[in-house]
Amino acid sequence: MQKNIEFIDKLRSSGLRPTKQRLKICEVLFNREETFHFTIKDLVKKISDNLNEKISLATVYNTVHAFKDKGYLKEISINSDKSYFDTNITNHHHFFDEDTNQLIDCEDDYIENINIKKNITGKKINSVEVLIKVASDNQNQN
Amino acid sequence: MQKNIEFIDKLRSSGLRPTKQRLKICEVLFNREETFHFTIKDLVKKISDNLNEKISLATVYNTVHAFKDKGYLKEISINSDKSYFDTNITNHHHFFDEDTNQLIDCEDDYIENINIKKNITGKKINSVEVLIKVASDNQNQN
DNA sequence: CAACAGTTTAGAATAATTATAATTTAGTTT
DNA sequence: AAACTAAATTATAATTATTCTAAACTGTTG
Ligand SMILES: [Mn+2]
Ligand SMILES: [Mn+2]
Ligand SMILES: [Zn+2]
Ligand SMILES: [Zn+2]
Numbered sequence: 001m002q003k004n005i006e007f008i009d010k011l012r013s014s015g016l017r018p019t020k021q022r023l024k025i026c027e028v029l030f031n032r033e034e035t036f037h038f039t040i041k042d043l044v045k046k047i048s049d050n051l052n053e054k055i056s057l058a059t060v061y062n063t064v065h066a067f068k069d070k071g072y073l074k075e076i077s078i079n080s081d082k083s084y085f086d087t088n089i090t091n092h093h094h095f096f097d098e099d100t101n102q103l104i105d106c107e108d109d110y111i112e113n114i115n116i117k118k119n120i121t122g123k124k125i126n127s128v129e130v131l132i133k134v135a136s137d138n139q140n141q142n
Numbered sequence: 143m144q145k146n147i148e149f150i151d152k153l154r155s156s157g158l159r160p161t162k163q164r165l166k167i168c169e170v171l172f173n174r175e176e177t178f179h180f181t182i183k184d185l186v187k188k189i190s191d192n193l194n195e196k197i198s199l200a201t202v203y204n205t206v207h208a209f210k211d212k213g214y215l216k217e218i219s220i221n222s223d224k225s226y227f228d229t230n231i232t233n234h235h236h237f238f239d240e241d242t243n244q245l246i247d248c249e250d251d252y253i254e255n256i257n258i259k260k261n262i263t264g265k266k267i268n269s270v271e272v273l274i275k276v277a278s279d280n281q282n283q284n
Numbered sequence: 285c286a287a288c289a290g291t292t293t294a295g296a297a298t299a300a301t302t303a304t305a306a307t308t309t310a311g312t313t314t
Numbered sequence: 315a316a317a318c319t320a321a322a323t324t325a326t327a328a329t330t331a332t333t334c335t336a337a338a339c340t341g342t343t344g
Contacts, residue, residue, distance in 0.1 A: 197292085
């Protein structure tokens, strides 16, 4: 449970002005125990749930991209028409529940270390991410 | 190098009428040695390069989705605003070259087997895909 | 050939995202 | 504290990928 003053420092230290919109978004994103995986739409909903005054959609996009650029958020690849973002910025893998469209972190002890034995010549590896698509186990699924 | 008659059989056998648009798209997609990774835009370009008469954009979308539904194409998850498709429908991993935005198949001998040690309860695993993002190796990159 | 379902098509509609340009605000300088 | 300036917010327009619609066209079957 971070204090407002901590968010102000965090923003200032990366050259972002601590506006009230950014602070509110910090609260929503980072004042939580668990990792938050979200789309812009999810975030807008959380904001309007927690807030009497509204933040413009453009500002939500601007802020999420600024936070991503500063390394406070990660963008996640899902086969979908929209972007997902992740408050867990470490290198990690995901389950994607195709029933609920939910992203879930894959803990390190769920998967053996990935070993890339060969790489493309002249290129360096920036990330290695596993996406495990799961769905309901029962026979009669739609 | 498949013959037109083979595509006609292929389409008929999955309940798709062999129209001239579908046959042309089959040629572009499947008359090649190498796997083809493409976006709809890429495919439209290939079609107009190879063809004097044009195929409507709606038909290209319809056909790609029909081929995907029949299992002749695979849709690939890339962090992007557009979908990629793949003529390699086997279970396999990818390199994504962030310099060129190109998808490249990761041969089996490039990566050790992925072992998912635990799964989410009540769910079955539908796919496990690794995405290796690579980029230029040199220091002075923009 | 006639009939009919399947397919193609232009164009409209939708949805996510980005751009624009005017207004407001945060931080700095007088 | 008032003035100044660059950064940020905002409503709104623009863009892009994709899907929908409904009319015209075509492949298949009898
Ligand atoms: Mn899609
Ligand atoms: Mn994006
Ligand atoms: Zn995550
Ligand atoms: Zn592939």
